[in-house]
Amino acid sequence: MNGGTSRERILGRVRRALADVPPSEHPGDHPVARDYAVQHGERTHSATVGLLAENLEDYRARVHRTDAPGLPALLARLLGERGARRVVVPAGLPGGWLAGAPAELVLDSPVLTDHELDSVDSVVTGCALAIAETGTVVLDAGPDQGSRRITLIPDHHLCVVRTDDQVVGSVPQAIRRLTPARPLTWISGPSATSDIELERVEGVHGPRTLEVILVAGDPREL
Amino acid sequence: MTGTYLGMPSFPRAAEASTRDHRLRANLRRATHTIRAKRDRAVAELDDWAQLRAAGAAVKDRTLRHLDHYLLQLEESVTRAGGTVHWAADAAEANRIVTGLVLATGEREVVKVKSMATQEIGLNGALAAAGIRAYETDLAELIVQLDDDLPSHILVPAIHRNRAEIRDIFLRRMADWGLSAPEGLTDRPADLAEAARLHLREKFLRAKVAVSGANFAVAETGTLVVVESEGNGRMCLTLPETLISVVGIEKVVPTWRDLEIFLQLLPRSSTAERMNPYTSMWTGITDGDGPRAFHLVLLDNGRTDTLADGTGRQALRCIRCSACLNVCPVYERAGGHAYGSPYPGPIGAVLTPQLRGLASPLEESLPYASSLCGACFEACPVAIDIPEVLVHLRERVVEGGAVTVRGTRTVIKPAKRHATERAVMRAAGWAFDHPRVLRSGQRLLARTRGLHPRRLPGPGRAWSDTRDLPEVPPESFRDWWARTRGGPGRGGEPS
Ligand code: SF4
Numbered sequence: 001m002n003g004g005t006s007r008e009r010i011l012g013r014v015r016r017a018l019a020d021v022p023p024s025e026h027p028g029d030h031p032v033a034r035d036y037a038v039q040h041g042e043r044t045h046s047a048t049v050g051l052l053a054e055n056l057e058d059y060r061a062r063v064h065r066t067d068a069p070g071l072p073a074l075l076a077r078l079l080g081e082r083g084a085r086r087v088v089v090p091a092g093l094p095g096g097w098l099a100g101a102p103a104e105l106v107l108d109s110p111v112l113t114d115h116e117l118d119s120v121d122s123v124v125t126g127c128a129l130a131i132a133e134t135g136t137v138v139l140d141a142g143p144d145q146g147s148r149r150i151t152l153i154p155d156h157h158l159c160v161v162r163t164d165d166q167v168v169g170s171v172p173q174a175i176r177r178l179t180p181a182r183p184l185t186w187i188s189g190p191s192a193t194s195d196i197e198l199e200r201v202e203g204v205h206g207p208r209t210l211e212v213i214l215v216a217g218d219p220r221e222l
Numbered sequence: 223m224t225g226t227y228l229g230m231p232s233f234p235r236a237a238e239a240s241t242r243d244h245r246l247r248a249n250l251r252r253a254t255h256t257i258r259a260k261r262d263r264a265v266a267e268l269d270d271w272a273q274l275r276a277a278g279a280a281v282k283d284r285t286l287r288h289l290d291h292y293l294l295q296l297e298e299s300v301t302r303a304g305g306t307v308h309w310a311a312d313a314a315e316a317n318r319i320v321t322g323l324v325l326a327t328g329e330r331e332v333v334k335v336k337s338m339a340t341q342e343i344g345l346n347g348a349l350a351a352a353g354i355r356a357y358e359t360d361l362a363e364l365i366v367q368l369d370d371d372l373p374s375h376i377l378v379p380a381i382h383r384n385r386a387e388i389r390d391i392f393l394r395r396m397a398d399w400g401l402s403a404p405e406g407l408t409d410r411p412a413d414l415a416e417a418a419r420l421h422l423r424e425k426f427l428r429a430k431v432a433v434s435g436a437n438f439a440v441a442e443t444g445t446l447v448v449v450e451s452e453g454n455g456r457m458c459l460t461l462p463e464t465l466i467s468v469v470g471i472e473k474v475v476p477t478w479r480d481l482e483i484f485l486q487l488l489p490r491s492s493t494a495e496r497m498n499p500y501t502s503m504w505t506g507i508t509d510g511d512g513p514r515a516f517h518l519v520l521l522d523n524g525r526t527d528t529l530a531d532g533t534g535r536q537a538l539r540c541i542r543c544s545a546c547l548n549v550c551p552v553y554e555r556a557g558g559h560a561y562g563s564p565y566p567g568p569i570g571a572v573l574t575p576q577l578r579g580l581a582s583p584l585e586e587s588l589p590y591a592s593s594l595c596g597a598c599f600e601a602c603p604v605a606i607d608i609p610e611v612l613v614h615l616r617e618r619v620v621e622g623g624a625v626t627v628r629g630t631r632t633v634i635k636p637a638k639r640h641a642t643e644r645a646v647m648r649a650a651g652w653a654f655d656h657p658r659v660l661r662s663g664q665r666l667l668a669r670t671r672g673l674h675p676r677r678l679p680g681p682g683r684a685w686s687d688t689r690d691l692p693e694v695p696p697e698s699f700r701d702w703w704a705r706t707r708g709g710p711g712r713g714g715e716p717s
Binding site for chain 1: 249252253273277280281284287289290291292293294303309310311315359360365378379384411412415422426440443451452454456460471476479481482483485486493496498500501503504505508511512520526532626629
C-alpha cells in the first residue's frame with residue numbers, strides 16, 4: 001500500500017540494530033524454558049468443574065447446574081424470570097434447548113441489523129470450552145455460538161457449558177485446544193470497570209448479566 | 223479536542239506542580255496501593271510465577287533478537303488471512319496511513335478502543351485536522367477526552383478525577399459529543415457508567431470504522447489480541463465494517479502457544495484478576511462475522527532506535543501492565559502527567575527517552591525520575607531491569623555517547639544539567655520527606671543487580687561518583703518495603 005519504502009527502511013533499521021546478534025543464531029536458538037506448570041495443582045475432573053463454578057461466581061457470573069434432560073426447563077425458567085420476550089439464537093443451537101421457552105426466537109443471520117439486535121432481550125449459546133482456574137468461557141463462533149455480535153449487543157447472555165468434555169483446568173490447556181483461525185472471545189464474568197475511584201461497576205458494554213449453565217451429559221441431541 | 227504532550231515541561235517542573243496537588247496525590251496513593259495489594263494476591267495464586275516470568279522475558283528476547291524474521295512472518299500470516307499490512311517509520315507516517323484509510327471509506331467518524339500507540343503518535347489530532355472525529359470509548363478515555371485532558375495512568379487513565387468531577391464533565395460536555403447526559407445524573411459510579419453506556423451505544427451502532435491497538439500479534443498465525451474489561455473493545459473490533467489496528471513492532475510474539483504465558487502474566491499483573499472480563503482474538507477477516515476489511519499498521523517511531531541499544535533494548539519487552547507504576551514511590555508523588563508522554567512511571571522513564579531520543583530537557587530529566595529502589599524490576603512480569611536501564615540512560619545524559627536516532631548512529635554531547643537528579647527528587651518532595659528511604663532504596667539497586675560495589679561499575683559510574691553506596695542489607699525487598707513504609711492500614715488492605 002505505501003510503496004514498500006518504509007517497510008524496507010524499518011527492516012533495515014531492525015537489522016542494523018541487531019548487529020550484535022551472531023548471524024549464525026536462528027530465531028529458535030534463543031532459549032525459552034517452558035518449565036511453568038501446564039495446570040496448577042492436581043484435581044479430579046469434578047473438582048475442576050467445581051473450581052470453574054467458584055471462579056465464575058467470584059467474577060459475578062451466575063452459575064447454574066443441571067443434566068442434559070433438565071436443560072430446556074432450566075433455560076425456560078431463567079428466560080421467564082428475566083422477562084425476556086425476544087431471544088437471539090445461533091443457527092446451530094440444538095432445537096430442543098428452547099422448545100419450552102416462552103419467548104420469540106430471533107435467528108442469528110447477516111441480515112439482522114445491529115439496531116435490531118439492540119432490541120433483543122437475551123442470547124443463548126453454547127461455547128468452545130471453559131477454563132476452571134480463571135473462570136473463563138471461550139466462544140469460537142462455532143455453529144452453536146454464532147457471530148460475535150450476538151453475544152455482545154443483548155444485555156443478557158445465557159451460556160451453556162458441557163461439563164463432560166468442555167471444561168479444561170488452565171490457560172495452557174485451553175490454548176492447546178483452541179483454533180486461532182477462528183474469531184475467539186474469552187469471557188470472564190460480565191464486563192466491568194474500575195475507572196471511577198477504583199469502585200468496581202459491572203456492566204459497561206456487553207451483556208450486564210452473564211449466566212453460565214453447567215450441563216452434565218450430552219445435550220447436543222435435544 | 224484531546225490534549226497534547228507537546229511542549230511539556232521537564233519532569234522536575236511538572237512533578238513539582240502535581241506534588242502540590244494534594245487530591246491528585248491522595249487519589250494516586252489510594253489507587254496504587256489498592257491495586258498493588260490485589261495484585262500480590264493474584265500473583266501468589268500461581269506457584270510457577272517465577273517460571274512464567276522467565277519464559278515471558280525469554281520469548282520477548284527471542285522475538286527482539288530476530289525481529290525482522292518475525293515481522294515478515296506476521297506480515298505474511300495477516301495477509302494470508304485477508305488483512306492488509308502497512309509499515310509506518312514514524313508518527314507522521316502512521317497518522318497519514320490511518321487518515322488515508324479512513325477517508326477512503328468515505329466516513330468522517332471513527333470509534334476508538336484505548337491504544338497507547340495511537341496516543342503516542344497523536345492520532346486523534348491528526349484525524350481532527352483531516353476533518354475526522356475520533357471517539358474514545360473506554361470509560362476513562364471518554365472522561366479524559368470530554369475534558370480535553372491527558373491520561374495519567376496506563377490502567378486507570380482518569381484516576382486523577384473523582385466522581386463529582388466526572389459527573390460535572392459528563393453534564394457539561396456529553397451533549398457536545400453526542401447523546402447528552404441524563405438529567406439528574408448522580409455521582410454514583412454505577413450511574414456514571416450507565417450514562418457512558420448510553421452515550422457510547424449510539425456511537426457503536428452507527429460506526430463504520432474502528433481504530434484499535436493490540437496487546438499481542440502472533441507471527442505464526444497472524445492473530446491479533448486485545449485484552450480489555452469494559453466490552454468497548456469487542457464493540458470496536460466486531461461491529462464496524464473497517465478495522466484499523468496500529469501496533470508497535472515490538473508487540474509481535476512468535477507462536478500461538480506463547481499466548482499461554484502472556485495471558486497468565488498480563489491480567490494478574492495488570493488488573494490483578496485471574497482473567498480480565500473480555501479478550502478478543504482475530505485472524506484477518508471472517509466471512510459473515512466482524513469487519514470486512516482489516517488493516518494492520520506496524521509502527522516503528524523510535525522502537526528500532528531502542529532496539530539498537532543493547533542495554534536499553536529490554537524496555538521493548540514491556541506488555542504495558544502498569545505494575546511498575548503502582549509500586550513506584552516517585553510515580554505516586556509526581557503523578558502520570560509529569561512524565562510528559564502516554565507512558566508514565568518507571569516504564570515511561572526508560573521508554574520515552576529511548577523512543578524520542580534525549581531530545582529535550584524532558585527526556586533528559588526522565589532517567590532521574592526514580593529513586594532506583596528496584597521495586598519496578600521486582601514487579602515487572604517480563605523482568606525488565608528498569609534500574610539498570612535508568613542508570614545506563616543517566617550515563618548517556620551525563621557523558622553523552624553513541625546513540626541511534628531515526629535509524630542513524632550519532633554521538634550526543636553531555637547535557638549541562640548534572641543537577642537534574644536532585645531537582646527531580648526535590649520536586650517530588652521525596653528526598654525531603656524520606657531521606658532514609660531514599661538511601662535504603664539505593665542499596666537495593668546494588669542488591670537487585672547482584673552487585674556489592676561502593677561505586678557502580680561501568681554505566682553507573684558517572685552517577686555514582688557523587689554517591690556513596692552503602693552495604694547491602696540482609697533482607698528482601700519486600701521485607702524492607704514493609705518495614706520502612708509499613709504502617710496502619712497496609713498489608714493487604716487499601717489504605
Ligand atoms: S515495564 Fe514491566 S511492569 Fe512496567 S508496564 Fe511494562 S511490563 Fe508492566
